[in-house]
Amino acid sequence: MKRSGMQLNFAAPGQIDFNSISKKAKRFGIQLIWSLVIPVVFIAGWDMIANHLQNPVVLPTVKESLQILIHPFANLIGMGSLFSNIFVSLMRVLLGYVLAVLVAVPIGIFMGYYGPAYRLLNGFLGLFRPIPPLAWVPLVLAWFGIASMATLLGIKQGQWYVYLNNLKLSMVFIIFIGAFYPVLTSALYGVRNVRKVLIDSARVLGASEKDIFRLVLLPAAFPSIVNGMRIGLGVAWMCLVSAEMLPGSLSGVGYLITHAYTVARTDIVVAGMISIGVVGSILDFLFRALEDKKFAWQRLSR
Amino acid sequence: MQETVINIEHLSKTFTTEQGALVPALKDINLSVDLNDFICIVGPSGCGKSTLLRIIAGLEQASDGMAFYLGEEVKKTNREVGMVFQDYSLLPWRTVLDNIALGMVFSGVARNESLQVATQYLKLVGLGDFARAYPYELSGGMQQRAAIARALANNPRVLLMDEPFGALDAHTRILLQKELLRIWEQDRKTIVFVTHSVDEAIYLADKIIVMSAHPGQIKETINVTMARPRDRGNPLYGKMNARILSMLDH
Numbered sequence: 129m130k131r132s133g134m135q136l137n138f139a140a141p142g143q144i145d146f147n148s149i150s151k152k153a154k155r156f157g158i159q160l161i162w163s164l165v166i167p168v169v170f171i172a173g174w175d176m177i178a179n180h181l182q183n184p185v186v187l188p189t190v191k192e193s194l195q196i197l198i199h200p201f202a203n204l205i206g207m208g209s210l211f212s213n214i215f216v217s218l219m220r221v222l223l224g225y226v227l228a229v230l231v232a233v234p235i236g237i238f239m240g241y242y243g244p245a246y247r248l249l250n251g252f253l254g255l256f257r258p259i260p261p262l263a264w265v266p267l268v269l270a271w272f273g274i275a276s277m278a279t280l281l282g283i284k285q286g287q288w289y290v291y292l293n294n295l296k297l298s299m300v301f302i303i304f305i306g307a308f309y310p311v312l313t314s315a316l317y318g319v320r321n322v323r324k325v326l327i328d329s330a331r332v333l334g335a336s337e338k339d340i341f342r343l344v345l346l347p348a349a350f351p352s353i354v355n356g357m358r359i360g361l362g363v364a365w366m367c368l369v370s371a372e373m374l375p376g377s378l379s380g381v382g383y384l385i386t387h388a389y390t391v392a393r394t395d396i397v398v399a400g401m402i403s404i405g406v407v408g409s410i411l412d413f414l415f416r417a418l419e420d421k422k423f424a425w426q427r428l429s430r
Numbered sequence: 431m432q433e434t435v436i437n438i439e440h441l442s443k444t445f446t447t448e449q450g451a452l453v454p455a456l457k458d459i460n461l462s463v464d465l466n467d468f469i470c471i472v473g474p475s476g477c478g479k480s481t482l483l484r485i486i487a488g489l490e491q492a493s494d495g496m497a498f499y500l501g502e503e504v505k506k507t508n509r510e511v512g513m514v515f516q517d518y519s520l521l522p523w524r525t526v527l528d529n530i531a532l533g534m535v536f537s538g539v540a541r542n543e544s545l546q547v548a549t550q551y552l553k554l555v556g557l558g559d560f561a562r563a564y565p566y567e568l569s570g571g572m573q574q575r576a577a578i579a580r581a582l583a584n585n586p587r588v589l590l591m592d593e594p595f596g597a598l599d600a601h602t603r604i605l606l607q608k609e610l611l612r613i614w615e616q617d618r619k620t621i622v623f624v625t626h627s628v629d630e631a632i633y634l635a636d637k638i639i640v641m642s643a644h645p646g647q648i649k650e651t652i653n654v655t656m657a658r659p660r661d662r663g664n665p666l667y668g669k670m671n672a673r674i675l676s677m678l679d680h
């Protein structure tokens with residue numbers, strides 16, 4: 129699929145084609161308006177229903193929820209600010225996610241590259257794949273309890289203790305499990321699906337096994353690996369709420385939402401949900417931007 | 431006495447499919463290719479042409495019999511035996527120039543030098559303006575030109591070509607046949623060229639090997655002595671074409 133980015137500009141060099149710029153701006157404007165239609169209708173509908181219900185526990189109004197979002201540093205029901213909770217959540221997700229990437233990418237590449245490893249591991253790993261991360265909770269609690277990174281590193285006080293104690297091993301594990309499979313699968317199939325003729329043609333040019341791995345398989349699989357990393361980050365972020373509902377958690381957006389629910393502050397619940405959505409979209413957008421920039425060849429080939 | 435470059439003796443190949451079925455692809459092939467020969471192999475689809483080339487290249491092992499390159503049994507790929515494939519085979523994330531330099535990257539030639547050599551071959555195939563282009567920006571014909579340049583830049587002694595023009599339109603195909611001959615005339619590298627087009631074989635080859643299918647066997651070897659460049663309007667051309675086509679029918 130060719131996108132507009134590939135369009136050639138026939139204006140003479142050094143001479144700006146205002147006609148085409150204004151056309152582009154116009155098209156961009158129309159696209160922007162078009163993509164805003166549904167959100168605007170959605171928000172308007174939400175506000176209408178909320179105003180009609182007049183029951184903030186069932187559905188707060190847009191204004192009530194926005195009130196919380198536009199004061200991200202205000203202390204909420206004694207749990208710290210929205211911002212600080214998002215920050216704690218982000219740290220947890222990134223830790224679990226980075227660990228998942230560090231383990232899943234090499235295993236996936238190895239399984240894709242080396243047939244016996246695939247046959248050995250695929251069935252086994254496949255058994256765990258369908259288990260939802262949440263189903264691990266009882267076991268994970270039995271294993272890790274409320275131990276945190278601080279426990280692991282033997283830090284018992286000070287500023288670092290406060291930070292690290294927020295990174296409960298049980299949560300990191302749940303997030304790890306969530307991110308692990310998408311990353312593993314895409315690394316595995318990224319390597320497996322490399323067109324054979326690329327490998328053959330490198331081989332007849334005198335490539336060693338190492339050359340083929342480094343200069344053919346890895347670059348060919350790279351877009352798929354990054355794509356899996358993007359999906360994995362999304363899943364990791366989605367596991368957040370379940371992870372932060374675990375005992376020992378006293379912070380994070382997930383905890384904020386569940387705690388706000390118990391004190392009937394639905395406006396905080398909604399604001400928390402919106403922030404999860406927004407942060408998730410931003411992470412996804414950043415990844416996509418990288419993919420678009422770095423892997424144009426893949427989008428445009430064939 | 432000509433120097434023999436490739437020698438194939440009683441070579442057979444049977445594939446085993448994933449379901450365990452045996453597929454006989456080649457049976458008792460005997461063939462020798464002399465230095466500077468331009469040989470074309472024609473035959474119906476599925477008669478084992480690709481398999482034969484892949485065995486010569488060292489990408490596949492014979493089930494029976496042997497293939498020799500300069501008197502030594504072929505066991506693995508060898509930089510001296512280059513190959514051009516029918517499918518587009520440039521690495522899509524490398525520029526055309528970096529693709530052509532690929533063989534030299536594998537053999538550890540300094541980057542400066544490899545790019546210089548690559549540029550030279552790029553010009554040879556008429557792609558001088560496309561050094562920095564990516565493969566997806568090239569037409570099919572241009573990609574195959576680049577693939578030929580890539581094989582030649584590695585300076586092989588023998589060039590194996592597996593239906594390299596098979597996916598191209600008729601016009602581009604004829605253009606590239608001419609180009610290939612022009613390049614070949616410069617140093618007459620030994621070429622084994624597989625095609626299912628009889629016309630293409632007569633236009634290019636010194637010697638045509640006609641194969642039949644199920645299992646793949648050599649049916650006939652025909653020397654083409656018409657002077658080059660060959661004229662498709664020449665009655666001899668048409669006669670030979672008709673004769674080979676009738677062979678393929680039976």
Ligand SMILES: Nc1ncnc2c1ncn2[C@@H]1O[C@H](COP(=O)(O)OP(=O)(O)O)[C@@H](O)[C@H]1O
Binds near residue numbers: 454455473476480482
């Ligand atoms: N890897 C393989 N596994 C099983 N069968 C194969 C394999 N490669 C080729 N064959 C079979 O061998 C026969 C010859 O194939 P091929 O050499 O590709 O023929 P051609 O190039 O003349 O069209 C065909 O019947 C094909 O299906």
Ligand SMILES: [Mg+2]
Binds near residue numbers: 480
């Ligand atoms: Mg073939």
